[in-house]
Amino acid sequence: MTRIRPLDHLILILGCLFMLAPVAVAIMTSTHTAADIHVNGLSLAPGGHGIETYQTVLTKRGGFTGQVTGATMAMNSLILGLGFAIGKIVLSMLAAYALVYFRFRFATAMFWVIFTTLLLPLEVRIMPSYQVMSELHLLNTYTGLILPLLASATGTFYFRQFFKAVPDELLEAARIDGAGPVKFFIDILLPLSKTMMAAIFIIMFVYGWNQYLWPMLMTTEERFFTLMRGIKQILQVWVGSQIPDYNQAFALAVLALLPPVLVVVVFQRWFIKGLTESDK
Amino acid sequence: MTDLPAPATASRTGQPFARLRAALTAPPEPAKRVQFDRPLLPWLFLLPQLLVICVFFYWPSVQAITSSFYLEDPFGFGATFVGFDNYTDALRASEYRHIAAFTAFFTAVVTVAALGLGLLLAVKADTVIRARGPYRTALISVYAIAPPVAGLIGMMLFDQHIGPFVKLAAMLGWEMKVGIDYWDTAFAMILVSVWKQVPYNFIFFLSGLQAVPASVREAALIDCRNGWRRFRTVTLPLLAPTAFFLLIINITYALFDTFAVIDVMVKDKPANNPMTLVYKVYNDGFRGNDIGGSSAQSVILMLVVLVLTLAQFRWLERRVHYG
Numbered sequence: 001m002t003r004i005r006p007l008d009h010l011i012l013i014l015g016c017l018f019m020l021a022p023v024a025v026a027i028m029t030s031t032h033t034a035a036d037i038h039v040n041g042l043s044l045a046p047g048g049h050g051i052e053t054y055q056t057v058l059t060k061r062g063g064f065t066g067q068v069t070g071a072t073m074a075m076n077s078l079i080l081g082l083g084f085a086i087g088k089i090v091l092s093m094l095a096a097y098a099l100v101y102f103r104f105r106f107a108t109a110m111f112w113v114i115f116t117t118l119l120l121p122l123e124v125r126i127m128p129s130y131q132v133m134s135e136l137h138l139l140n141t142y143t144g145l146i147l148p149l150l151a152s153a154t155g156t157f158y159f160r161q162f163f164k165a166v167p168d169e170l171l172e173a174a175r176i177d178g179a180g181p182v183k184f185f186i187d188i189l190l191p192l193s194k195t196m197m198a199a200i201f202i203i204m205f206v207y208g209w210n211q212y213l214w215p216m217l218m219t220t221e222e223r224f225f226t227l228m229r230g231i232k233q234i235l236q237v238w239v240g241s242q243i244p245d246y247n248q249a250f251a252l253a254v255l256a257l258l259p260p261v262l263v264v265v266v267f268q269r270w271f272i273k274g275l276t277e278s279d280k
Numbered sequence: 281m282t283d284l285p286a287p288a289t290a291s292r293t294g295q296p297f298a299r300l301r302a303a304l305t306a307p308p309e310p311a312k313r314v315q316f317d318r319p320l321l322p323w324l325f326l327l328p329q330l331l332v333i334c335v336f337f338y339w340p341s342v343q344a345i346t347s348s349f350y351l352e353d354p355f356g357f358g359a360t361f362v363g364f365d366n367y368t369d370a371l372r373a374s375e376y377r378h379i380a381a382f383t384a385f386f387t388a389v390v391t392v393a394a395l396g397l398g399l400l401l402a403v404k405a406d407t408v409i410r411a412r413g414p415y416r417t418a419l420i421s422v423y424a425i426a427p428p429v430a431g432l433i434g435m436m437l438f439d440q441h442i443g444p445f446v447k448l449a450a451m452l453g454w455e456m457k458v459g460i461d462y463w464d465t466a467f468a469m470i471l472v473s474v475w476k477q478v479p480y481n482f483i484f485f486l487s488g489l490q491a492v493p494a495s496v497r498e499a500a501l502i503d504c505r506n507g508w509r510r511f512r513t514v515t516l517p518l519l520a521p522t523a524f525f526l527l528i529i530n531i532t533y534a535l536f537d538t539f540a541v542i543d544v545m546v547k548d549k550p551a552n553n554p555m556t557l558v559y560k561v562y563n564d565g566f567r568g569n570d571i572g573g574s575s576a577q578s579v580i581l582m583l584v585v586l587v588l589t590l591a592q593f594r595w596l597e598r599r600v601h602y603g
Contacts, residue, residue: 011404015415
């Protein structure tokens, strides 16, 4: 069983190439000049013009978009990712706590009201959601960017499963010691949930950072553009240009993919745990 | 109530509602043996979530359903009730049927390919001892890449001037024109969508494989020397629950989450390019300003998701029972 089997390794290496080669090409090509890429095509070797390109993309106005810089877009993506992840954890932990640890009328009804949201992804109700946002005057605001994405019960579902698995004896002991609901939540449940919170934070941060359709509809003012919105912009500018700025497009793509990839790779263990255990 | 025998029909129609009411108001099967008994506090905890859900989920959803029965005036002067016209119009249109057929094809190919590749790589990563960690890291990292970024990189790889795939295809005598030729674009879209989804399936299959106890593996190894047969008769049945769960997730992914890939790859020129039903909802609603038609299509998609999710819940239930 411990024999090294070359075929297995070959398949795995081919698989890794298939997965990683496009990313490597994007990173390497972004360090060449646009003219160079236009003549020689994509590249797997570093080109030596990386610093200029990234500087232009990050700081100069009038790159792909009229006014917004790459740094602003990265900031907006960060706000969206963090705001979404934190908002999700706060809302869903509180709701899951109420559903699991309290006896109250209409608890079952509330359970269904919340979990029905799992049935319909934002994409299928995108049009009316947009209308609601414009009626509430939330277009082009961070609130409008983040809040509607929170209207789904994934986090609540994860935390509910987790809380249900917490031993009952803890609550019994805490009550004998005279702890009320708030004290129990803060002093016992929160510290217990740390790993779970970290895992959900990673999953939700990646999800928020990677949002595309909603930010695209919600933000018409450039100062609210996220990196994903910037990518849409690149392609619109491209139509009809002579030598497209391939290098800057790749640089923007790299900026957009690096943070979430790093987060997932660095916190791999938590991330996998959160993903595979909470979906059960 | 008790001294008058109620007519049979009334009791039959009355009962479901009575049951529903009882189910909704009764204290739920307690999640915990002991629970707190406060009248107001749980509502306080639920309030933020309920507010967000009501404003950003129920309100738009109800609006989608209502406006699917109306024909909106394109200049904004009110709307007329048209019953199911929007639905029949949508379902009768040959364009809609064509796109629905492509969506089904696209979903099937993406699902099968992404599941197959994920399973193959997971099985191999599970058998090798050396370098398992690096392989795993390499294979899951793409999970975090956003669909539009994947689409953009795909666009570059299939670019008319600089794309290596186009050159490769030319060497094989295939003149590839992604963005212009319908099936070439479809091919590129499918490849990018599969690429993006493989890591997710890989993660779940691998953790499913690693949950198989060592004793079972050893017993299987003794009973059956043939690797393929061992995989088919022991490993695959044990992975079946994971595979079913992933099947639903992958179908949902192919239907909805590929929106960005498609949007980036057809570059706002959906004219002669393949697209899926979700893209059409967006296109008709925001570009075509056909709010009623777009809503009706939304509702049709909602029904599709509903069926998928119910299937998933059934599976969850089964899993709970048979552990």
